[in-house]
Amino acid sequence: MKRRGFLASSVAALALGSKRTSAQEAPDSLLAEARALAASIYVPPSSELPPPFDGLSYDAYRGIRPVPGKAAMLPLGADYAVDLLPPGLYFPDPVEIELPTETGFARLPVSPDLFSFEPRYFDSIPDTSPEAGFSGLRLRYPLNTTGVLDEVLVVQGASYFRAIGQAMAYGLSARAVAIGTGGSVPEEFPRFTRLRLHGEQDGAVRMEAVIDSPSLAGHLDMTLRPGTDTMMDLTVTLMPRREIADIGVAPLTSMYLKGPMRSAVSDDFRPRVHDSDVLVIKTGGGEQVWRPIANPARVETSAFLDDSPAAFGFWQTARMFEDFEDSEARYHDRPSALVEPLNNWGPGAVILVEIPTGDEFMDNIVAFWRPLEPLAAGTEHSFDYRLTWTRSPSPVISSMPIRQSRSGREHDRPGTRRFVVDFAGNEARLWPDLSATDGEISGESLFILPDDRGTRMTFLLTPGDVDTIDLRLVLRDNTGAAASPVWLYRWTRARDGDV
DSSP states (O other): OBOTTTTTTSOOOOOOOOOOSOGGGOTTOSHHHHHHHHTSOOOOOOOOOOTTSSSOOHHHHHTEEEOBTTTBSEEOSSSOEEEEEOOBTTBOSOBEEEEEOSSSEEEOOOOGGGEEEOTTTOSOOOSOOOOOOBOEEEEEEOSSSTTOOEEEEEEESTTEEEEOOTTOOOOOEEESEEESTTSSSOOBOOEEEEEEEOOOBTTBEEEEEEEEOSSEEEEEEEEEEOSSSEEEEEEEEEEESSOBSSEEEEEEEEOEEEOTTSGGGSOSSOSOEESOOEEEEEOTTSOEEEEEOOOOSSOEEEEEEEESOSEEEEEOOOOSHHHHOOTTTOGGGOOEEEEEESSOOOEEEEEEEEOOOSSSSBOOEEEEEEESSOBOTTOOEEEEEEEEEEOSOOSOOOSSOEEEEEEEEOTTSTTOEEEEEEESSOOOSOEEEEEESSSEEEEEEEEEOSTTOOEEEEEEEEOTTOSEEEEEEEEEOTTSOBOSOEEEEEEEOOTTSOO
16 A cells, blocks of 8 residues: 555554444444445445545645544543545545534534645635535644643545554554455455544543444444553454455555664665564464564465464654654654454464565565454454553564574575574574574574674575575573574575575
8 A cells, every 4th residue: 555755744643442242332432334335235336536636646645634622632531632624536435424512423524625735736616515525534642741732543445544652653553354365366355334433531532433344344343541661452343245365354554664683684774774664473372583574576375273262453662863863754752553353362363464565565474363364254253452652672582582683694605695694692602593484594603793783693594595584592591492583584595586
C-alpha cells in the first residue's frame, strides 16, 4: 500500500483499549449489523466520487482541509477531539461515521462546506454534493503538552489504523484483518464501512467498526488509552461468507528498506531506513524469538508454529538519531507495536511476509496470526487482544537480550558472508547452539566485547548453490538451558546473485 509522503500527514490508523467482557453484551453494538451483513450477498461500494472530490491529484487532495468546528476539532469529551477526513485520491470508498449525542449516536453527512479547498487546485466548489461518505477520521488528545490536542490515532484506508504515544512519529500500521497476504492470488482488503465513536469515559475512548469484503463481514470493538505508551484492547469478530484458509488475524504492516543486515540494498546517505527491524515472538510455550527483518530479492514467507501465542510484534530497536541520520522522517521516533492475545487463539502460526522494495514509500513487511484450521463459512470467530504502541525495549528480555545483528560479505572469501550477533551481558561460560538448514557454517567465535558492551557471536556462512537458508542461534549454559532469546534469520541470495 503506497504511503510515506501522504500518510505522514494523514493516513491509516485505528485503535482503542479498556477491556469489555464480550461484544455480545453491548446493547448498542454494531455487531448485529455485521451479522446481518455476513448473512447477505456482498455488495461492492461505488468507486465514483462526486465533485469536488473526484479526479484529485496528490497535491489537490492535500489541499482539502477539515474546517474547525465543522469537520475538525469536534469535541469528544474533556480530553478528546476528532477530525473527519475527506474522500478522494487513494480513498474513494465511503465510510459512515457516527458521533455520540445526548440520546444516542448521530450519523454525519458529507458536504463540501465541511472543508476548505486550496484555491490553486480548485476553481469552484459546488454548494451541495451527492452522498460520498468520509474516508476516515483522526483522533486528537493532549499527548505531549497539556491543552494541545495532538494526533494520537488515524483510521483511513481499507481496515488500516495507526497510533502513537508520547514523543513518537507515525510509522507502522495495524489492520482489523488480512486475507491472502503474500499468497499466489491478489490480496483481498476488507474495509470499514461504518465507524462509531463513543464518548470519553474514564480517560478512554471506545470505537466500533463494521467490516465488509467479498469473503467476510465482521465487527471491531476497541478502546484507546493514550499515554507514554498508547494501549488498545480489541475484540475482532469475523464471520466468513466462504471458507478462508489464508486469514490473517491482528495484522501489523511495516516498512524495511535497509539496515546493517544488508545495507547495500539501497545506496544513500542513511545507515538505516526502516519503520521496524525485528519481529519478536513470545510463544505459548515460553520461548522468546528474535527475527531480524529483511528486504529480500523475492517475496519470502516464514511461519513460526505455536499454540496460543503469548505475544508478537514489530520492533524498532535503534533509537538514536545517528542510527538513521534522517531529520525529516524521524525513524528513530517511530513506534514499535506488540500484540498480546487475551483469549486462547489455539494452534496456528505467526506468519511473516517480506516483500522486495527499492524505496521507502512502500509498506513491504507484514506479520499476523493464522489459525491452523480454516475459518468455515457461516461461522463466527472472536479474537481478543491488546495492542501497545511503544518506544520501550523489546519484551524479549531473557538474561542476555540481543542488542544488534549485522552481516556482510567476507571480502577475502568470495561466496561467504559473515554474521555478527551481539548480546547484552558479559558471560564467557556459554556455548552457541548454531544450526543452518543448508550451506556450510564455519569460523564460529564467541567472545566478550570491551567496555561492558556485551557478548559477541560471529560466524561465516558459505551457501554454495542454494538460494535460501534459515539460521538459528541460541546461547546455552552448561546445563543446556537457553540463556538468550532464539535468534532466527532467513538468508536469501542478493539481487546481484551474490551472497
